[in-house]
Amino acid sequence: MPYLGGENHVAVPERAHPYHCDGRPGGAGKTTLIEQILVRSKAIASAGAVEKGSTVCDYDPMEKTHGHSLKLALAHTIHQNTLIHLIDTPGYLDFLGQSLPALSAAVINAQNGPELLSRRMMQWAGERNLCRLIIVNKIDADNVDLKQVLARIQEAYGKECLPVNLPAEGGKKAVDCFFDPSETSELMSVEQAHTALVDQVVEVDEELMSVYLDQGHVTSEQLHAPFEKALREGHLVPVCFVSARTGAGLDLLLDILVRLMPNPAEANPPMFIKGEGAQAHPLQADPDASKHVLAHVFKVEIDPFIGKLGVFRVEQGTVRTGSQLFAGDARKPFKIGHLYRLQGKQHIEVDQAVPGDICAVAKIDDLHFGDVLHDAPEDDHIHIRPLQFPAPVFGLAVEPQKRGDEGKLMDVLHKLEAEDPSLRVERSATAHETVIRGLGELHLRRVLEKMEKNYQLTLTTHPPRIPYIETISAKAEGHHRHKKQTGGAGQFGEVFLRIEPLPRGSGFEFVDDIHGGTIPGQYLPAVEKGVRQALEAGPVSGHPVQDVRVIVYDGKYHAVDSKEVAFVAAGKKAFLDAMSKARPVVLEPIVSIDVYAPPNTMGDIAGELSGKRGQVSGNDAGSNGLMKVSARAPLAELDNFQSRLKSLTGGQGSYTLEFSHYDAAPPNIQAQLASQYKPAAHDD
Secondary structure: OOOEEEEEEEEEOOEEEEEEEEEOOOOOOOHHHHHHHHHHHHOOOOOOOOOOOOOOOOHHHHHHHHHHOOOOOEEEEEOOOOEEEEEEEOOOOOHHHHHHHHHHEEEEEEEOOOHHHHHHHHHHHHHHHOOOOOHHHEOOOOOOOOOHHHHHHHHOOOOOOOEEEEEEOOOEEEEOOOOOOOOOOOOEEEEEEEEEHHHHHHHHHHHHHHHHHHHHHOHHHHHHHHHHHHHHHHOEEEEEEEEOOOOOOHHHEEEHHHHHHOOOOOOOOOOEEEOOOHOOOEEOOOOOOOOOEEEEEEEEEEEEEOEEEEEEEEEEOOOOOOOOEEOOOOOOOOEEEOOEEOOOOOOEOOOEEOOOOOOEEEEEOOOOOOOEOOHHHHOEEEEEEEOOOOOEEOOOOOOOOOOOOOOHHHHHHHHHHOOOOOOEEEOOOOEEEEEEEEHHHHHHHHHHHHHHHHHOOEEOOOOOOOOOEEEEEOOOOEEEEEEEEOOOEEEEEEEEEEEEEEEOOOOOOEEEEEOOOOOOHHHHHHHHHHHHHHHOOOOOOOOOOOOOEEEEEEEEEEOOOOOHHHHHHHHHHHHHHHHOOOOOEEEEEEEEEEEEEOHHHHHHHHHHHHHHOEEEEEEOOOOOOOOOEEEEEEHHHHHHHHHHHHHOOOOOOEEEEEEEEEEOOOOOHHHHHHHHHOOOOOOO
């Protein structure tokens, strides 16, 4: 089923390899590697350079300014009549929201070896049952011990990580270990590397293993199917050595991608889920171009000039120009007027997309990250198995510098939130502030920079206010008579009430205990309104009051002068009177924190948490050689914890936060908050 598309009318094969160049960490050379692959396969005439801002994938002006990738970018090429999709992603933890949707391969810097984030990405890819490939870049760098790099890879990821090529002549070239193991490498015996690969592959095929044991050898053609089976089962993770700078190993890499990596009909398809709640059940896509469409959106980009761009991968069926598709559970279909294949910033129009293809549609407002696209109404309620993104815990409160831009601020923030699964926007009604949360300082710094450059919106920032609350610790009674006489109609209302504490998290209860009609029923909502106004700002620190029961049991009214406004005022003042007698206290939020870091930093981390009034509850062995420290600590104490953790662990630590409960703040904190509070004057 050849397809003609693009300016040069290149013939595209029926099946396409998706190759995701998304390894870690920053500086591994992923963008440069993709650039050289595009040159080698004649997709572009000459290679650009990251430092010059001229690469295909780093096309955003901010990426050119900072010299590193900030978002997921796509490219594609053709080698041996096979379409290869390339996905370039940022290499920094702060931009993990752009990297996780493109899991598959890992690129490792030979100078540094496997680092913490590389290990995590490989683990996540394994958990999602993806075929994996490790590329070791910069094999020609000075003072590189490639034997040690390979040993560290096998130590980090397992003995199933075996080289399919090997560096030779000091990293100037790479030699084949799989198809033609006839050359030599100073790293290890090429013949031994070939034997190790064969031994590993035949283990997944009993029949082939018998042939191998009887004859002592098998052909590469016999190994092809079990090789792909070993990849699908995670029994083999090929390691490929290259230098993106000199091109060493790139031709072999392209051959490996085409001849050994599974195409969409051979790889493990992604798992969909059909139904909701207890009725949900797994649904596996079938990479058959003739079936009904299933695709999933893994990238959304909103450009001020182009509009919303949705990027999706087809898992089943064929998407054609003119097709009508449903997005998620939407009842109304949208029509695909134009279908694009992306080459960096270039949009190449195509007529169709088959399983394995990655394409984009523009100006479809109903598309959202994670949506499943389908062409049959009966496929409603099908979802892709969700990715587990790290919780965005680093926060900044933001407000526009220019008055009148408040509406624009929320509009822009919601657009950025739609693009970035690791960005969260919160509006705190109690603190009267807008907070953006991300994966780190660098993440939010780039968000603010994008808002200024792309949307001409400059913001003022400060740390988010801590959501303290106030409550009471004793029962008390309150009373207030509101009486005004201004020459005309007067105001009169009198309220007697009791307050008592409720369990933590109970909120607020209003109880009508009036007998004999001392306050007519039509005025009780006004009394409750006045009490709720008082709840907005407690008497100690001005923070909201919670976990209080208010019982109105008596009062007086005047047949002529009583009005709603009078009982609003009386209810508010009666509550404040009772609150002052009920031993009010300030409560601070306590969070559960899990810290993941190398074992040799556990003592420092425990000490750091203890110094922040934290209580360490235990530590466990985590994954990838990390330890997990669990603790509870006041949120107010963790303001600069991310920077401290980075310092203590050399950038290898991370943590998650989850609200636990409220607890009484220490006396010194209460006194400090009370001294900073200047209550507004209350009218009688």
